[in-house]
Amino acid sequence: METKAEHSLLGLYRVHLDFTGKLVVDKIRRIGGLCIFWSDKVSVTLLSYSRFHINAQIGSHDLKVWHLKGMYGNPEPDQRCHAWTLIPRLKDLSTLPWLCFGDFNEILFDTENSGGSPQPRWLMENFREALNYCDLDDLDGFSGPRFTWSNKRDRGLVQERIDRAVCCYRWKQLFAFLNVLHLDFWSSDQRALQIEVLDVKS
Structure with a gap:
């Protein structure tokens, strides 16, 4: 997700949260x-990264291996097409199951917007x-409020679901239970996402 945070502050978070990498x-x-933390309970191989993505291979002690793609969609609508070409390129690099999540800065359907102007159809269709x-x-x-972003205005309130987690069917099959939580805004205009992966299948 978009951190908007300084490198040094994220280093303090890593130590406070007891992550190793x-x-x-x-x-x-x-x-x-963008930022990714990990613990010594998994092995992480960083494959590529840019301003708009982190691509990593995740391995666990039960020998399950999969890919994680953290995404940040360009805030400029006419530049967002680059994300929609990047995601297929990353997919074509591997046959492993994968999870892709983050701040896409885009909605999929009209119902994911409340207030403000309707989103142009071509942007949603490309996504x-x-x-x-x-x-x-x-x-x-998901659990929690429907919208993940808000301009937080008393007048002219606009809310959208621009943060999400998506995965392929094979990634879902690795786990017995999955849940996405839309957490609080805290000091941000976006809610944090928490992805729960429980009861790993044998």
């Missing part, structure tokens, strides 16, 4: 920034086409 992609001015090409679907439902 991290990769930070620095923000530019006041936007962007859907990229996910369909990769056989990626939303994790089954």
Whole structure:
């Protein structure tokens, strides 16, 4: 997800949360920034990263191996097409099961927007086409408020679901239970996402 945080602050978070490894992609001015932390319970091989993605291979002690793609969609609508070409390119690099999540800065359907101007159809259609090409679907439902972003204005309130977790069918089959939690805004205009992976199948 978009961190909007300084490298040094994320280093303190890593220590406080007791993770052993991290990769930070620095923000530019006041936007962007990506980060991944991991513990010694998994092995993490970083495959590629940029301002808009982190691509890693995850291995666990039960010998399950899969890919994680953390995404940040360009805040400029006319530049967002680059994310929709990047996701299929990452998919074509491996046959392993994968999970893709983050701040896509885009909605899939009109119902994921409340207030403000309707989202242009071509933006939503390009997003859907990229996910369909990769056989990626939303994790089954989520817990918490419907919208993940808000302009937090008393007048002219706009809310959207621009943060999500999607995965291929084979990734879902690795686990007995999956859940996505939409957490609080805290000091941000976006809710944090928590992905629970419980009861790993043998």
